[in-house]
Amino acid sequence: MTTVVVPDVLLDLARQAREMAYAPYSRFLVGAAVITRDGRQFTGCNVENASYGLCNCAERTALFSAVAAGCRPGDFAALAVIGDTPEPISPCGACRQVMSELCGEDMPVWMANLAGAVQQATVQALLPGSFRLAG
Numbered sequence: 001m002t003t004v005v006v007p008d009v010l011l012d013l014a015r016q017a018r019e020m021a022y023a024p025y026s027r028f029l030v031g032a033a034v035i036t037r038d039g040r041q042f043t044g045c046n047v048e049n050a051s052y053g054l055c056n057c058a059e060r061t062a063l064f065s066a067v068a069a070g071c072r073p074g075d076f077a078a079l080a081v082i083g084d085t086p087e088p089i090s091p092c093g094a095c096r097q098v099m100s101e102l103c104g105e106d107m108p109v110w111m112a113n114l115a116g117a118v119q120q121a122t123v124q125a126l127l128p129g130s131f132r133l134a135g
């Protein structure tokens, strides 16, 4: 059984997750949601820390939550992320690298802003030439 991903549903989950962001330093709230090929959904928000380098993005929170629940590379169908940016939010390099390892290269990433602008790109398009260990 393969789930048909409705971006609106995934974006709504990301929008709700954004409300949970812990961002006392940047005050920039981000939400993300991932759905697996068999329909499981996981959400994430950014989690900041006074030691700024420890801040974790919403995208990685969602993906790591899925991994903690047993998901593995090949399981993911789509990811959505939303922030209050002028254009659809663009994931940082660290999140692109994590997506590259955990998600298929053709997996769609839906990027949105609160105003309703939405863009879609594949993982491969977001990070061509990602780092991989041999093999």
Ligand SMILES: O=c1ccn([C@H]2C[C@H](O)[C@@H](CO)O2)c(=O)[nH]1
Pocket: 023, 026, 028, 029, 030, 045, 046, 047, 048, 055, 056, 057, 058, 059, 081, 089, 090, 091, 092
């Ligand atoms: O795609 C993005 C971009 C930024 N952030 C977070 C990191 C930090 O907490 C705050 C400002 O960069 O937003 C995300 O969660 N996802």
Ligand SMILES: [Zn+2]
Pocket: 057, 058, 059, 060, 091, 092, 093, 094, 095, 096
């Ligand atoms: Zn990031």
